[in-house]
Amino acid sequence: MKVYIWSDLHLWHKNIIKYENRPFSSVEEMNDTIIKNWNEIVKPEDTIINLGDVSFRLHKEILGICIRQLPGKKILILGNHDRKKPIHWWEDVGFDEVYKYPIIYKKYFILSHEQVYINDSMPYVNIHGHSHSESSNNLQKVNVSIELTDYKPLLFDTIIEKFRKIEEVSE
Numbered sequence: 001m002k003v004y005i006w007s008d009l010h011l012w013h014k015n016i017i018k019y020e021n022r023p024f025s026s027v028e029e030m031n032d033t034i035i036k037n038w039n040e041i042v043k044p045e046d047t048i049i050n051l052g053d054v055s056f057r058l059h060k061e062i063l064g065i066c067i068r069q070l071p072g073k074k075i076l077i078l079g080n081h082d083r084k085k086p087i088h089w090w091e092d093v094g095f096d097e098v099y100k101y102p103i104i105y106k107k108y109f110i111l112s113h114e115q116v117y118i119n120d121s122m123p124y125v126n127i128h129g130h131s132h133s134e135s136s137n138n139l140q141k142v143n144v145s146i147e148l149t150d151y152k153p154l155l156f157d158t159i160i161e162k163f164r165k166i167e168e169v170s171e
Contacts, residue, residue, distance in 0.1 A: 002043070002046045002155060002156075003155075004042055004049070004155055004156060005111070005154055005156050006048075006051070006144050006146050007130070008079070011031050011034065011066070012031060020132050021133070033151055035066065037151055037153065038070050042072040042153055043071055044071045047072055047073040050076045051111060051129040052077055053080065054079070054082060060089065060093060063093045064092065064094055067095065074095045074096050075099075077101075079129065104124075109126075109127055109159075110124050112128045116128070124140065125163060127142045129145045131143055133147040
């Protein structure tokens with residue numbers, strides 16, 4: 001069982017291709033690539049955490065068909081565009097767990113859509129999306145927007161390992 005994480009899929013959002021300079025010629029190509037990457041990486045026994053802004057086409061039946069057919073236990077932390085619909089709406093389209101606010105995962109990782117305030121005296125790492133192609137120089141913040149993960153879910157253990165190495169260097 002593996003855990004994957006990513007953010008800001010923006011399925012069916014044509015203008016995101018232009019706004020974020022995504023390497024796709026059409027929204028169909030973008031959707032197909034994102035869904036193909038999900039299917040190839042995530043297995044039915046795995047968990048995938050989506051940190052918001054899943055889709056701009058909020059037609060329940062179409063999105064439900066898409067999400068329910070994708071493998072893995074699906075967790076969603078609502079993004080600014082997702083909050084237009086209630087939690088039960090997202091559960092109905094196929095998410096197993098839905099959170100309106102950031103959550104703490106594995107004691108030290110704050111999972112959120114937008115960045116949260118953290119300073120260096122706090123033992124936390126904020127894993128977030130929302131800022132798309134902007135990476136941070138702050139070692140306590142990790143942006144997992146798909147523009148920075150090659151449009152593929154990122155293995156959560158990769159993030160944990162990165163912070164273990166940083167901690168070893170600082171000791």
